Amino acid sequence: MSDWFADLIDQPQVLLLLGMALIGIAYGLIAQWSRFCLLRGLLHRWQHQDSRKLQAFALAMATSLLFTQLARVLFDLDLDRSVFFPRDFSPLLVLLGGVLFGYGMTLANACGARSVVLLASGNLRSAVTLLALALGAGMTLSGILAPLRLLLDGLPLPRLSGVTLPELFGLSSSWAMLVLISLLLLVLLAFCFLSCPRCRTSGRRLALDGRDALGGLSLGLLIALSWWWTGWAAQDPFQPQAPAALSFIAPIAQTQQYLLLSTGSRLNLGVVLVLGVFCGALVRALLAKEFRWQGFDSTRQTHFSLLGGFMMGVGGVLALGCSVGQGLSGFSTLALTSFFALAGILLGTRWAMRRHLSSSHPSS
Numbered sequence: 001m002s003d004w005f006a007d008l009i010d011q012p013q014v015l016l017l018l019g020m021a022l023i024g025i026a027y028g029l030i031a032q033w034s035r036f037c038l039l040r041g042l043l044h045r046w047q048h049q050d051s052r053k054l055q056a057f058a059l060a061m062a063t064s065l066l067f068t069q070l071a072r073v074l075f076d077l078d079l080d081r082s083v084f085f086p087r088d089f090s091p092l093l094v095l096l097g098g099v100l101f102g103y104g105m106t107l108a109n110a111c112g113a114r115s116v117v118l119l120a121s122g123n124l125r126s127a128v129t130l131l132a133l134a135l136g137a138g139m140t141l142s143g144i145l146a147p148l149r150l151l152l153d154g155l156p157l158p159r160l161s162g163v164t165l166p167e168l169f170g171l172s173s174s175w176a177m178l179v180l181i182s183l184l185l186l187v188l189l190a191f192c193f194l195s196c197p198r199c200r201t202s203g204r205r206l207a208l209d210g211r212d213a214l215g216g217l218s219l220g221l222l223i224a225l226s227w228w229w230t231g232w233a234a235q236d237p238f239q240p241q242a243p244a245a246l247s248f249i250a251p252i253a254q255t256q257q258y259l260l261l262s263t264g265s266r267l268n269l270g271v272v273l274v275l276g277v278f279c280g281a282l283v284r285a286l287l288a289k290e291f292r293w294q295g296f297d298s299t300r301q302t303h304f305s306l307l308g309g310f311m312m313g314v315g316g317v318l319a320l321g322c323s324v325g326q327g328l329s330g331f332s333t334l335a336l337t338s339f340f341a342l343a344g345i346l347l348g349t350r351w352a353m354r355r356h357l358s359s360s361h362p363s364s
Contacts, residue, residue: 015234020269021272061328068224069177097319112249120281129312133253162337163336224332246329248273
């Protein structure tokens with residue numbers, strides 16, 4: 001038995017890590033199969049009036065919200081200790097981070113999670129994006145850009161405590177929470193399953209198809225499962241830690257650091273999640289014979305991948321998450337930061353599309 005493996009199994013958190021690795025593998029398998037991606041959904045909707053990919057993301061939001069809130073009640077999950085609930089935060093800074101992330105996601109043609117899946121399918125453009133993302137996130141978390149981040153966070157801007165959306169409006173009772181959650185679910189599900197007369201492709205009305213529906217439903221369930229696993233099932237009473245769900249900005253930076261400096265360091269949830277997603281997507285790509293090497297067609301693509309990845313890393317740190325981290329995991333907790341981050345991501349994506357759409361490379 002190697003020293004590395006001995007170090008791993010000696011950790012009291014080995015069960016926690018194993019569960020997150022399996023969740024990551026499942027995410028990679030499903031995301032590679034379903035082509036799940038918020039950016040694809042937005043591009044298809046805004047370019048071609050095709051809402052199916054965006055409906056899949058909305059279904060994942062609804063599923064993660066419903067089952068996370070059920071788990072919160074049934075298992076008394078203390079989700080307020082997660083990264084999505086800072087003691088206080090600047091809404092404008094989180095919004096700015098979301099804009100940077102959305103702009104970078106559009107330039108790079110994939111978010112962090114999608115880039116991991118694409119890399120596992122042989123897309124070398126995603127390798128460049130992920131390296132730039134890890135560099136931007138690391139520099140902003142603890143590197144040369146960290147003082148600037150702290151300076152921006154210390155500006156005399158309006159601040160809010162890390163509360164949920166219901167608490168912002170003074171809705172503290174269980175019934176008020178239930179009403180708000182029901183309204184959000186109703187809006188999301190209506191968008192998912194009510195066809196739009198204006199949205200047509202090849203002369204037929206669009207509707208959420210089976211692959212998109214199953215992908216969105218499954219990935220939403222994985223979000224809730226990760227909250228339950230890290231917040232209750234695998235909690236060590238002697239070394240309790242904050243519950244965590246799927247998010248890919250800091251974990252990608254941590255994975256790069258671990259690959260470079262693994263000697264004397266320990267695996268954490270973020271690293272096993274990213275490695276699990278990669279392995280799951282790789283297995284599915286190989287089994288489906290969809291693995292093929294892809295590179296850059298122009299220096300413009302290289303420029304977009306580098307700049308987009310770096311912007312995602314910086315923006316994701318400021319926004320406390322990515323399109324999956326804030327758009328699904330954070331949203332499922334109704335964390336106030338998630339609504340500002342998601343709004344910023346949508347704004348940044350739309351802005352980048354208007355400026356660079358004609359030059360961006362095709363979606364993978």
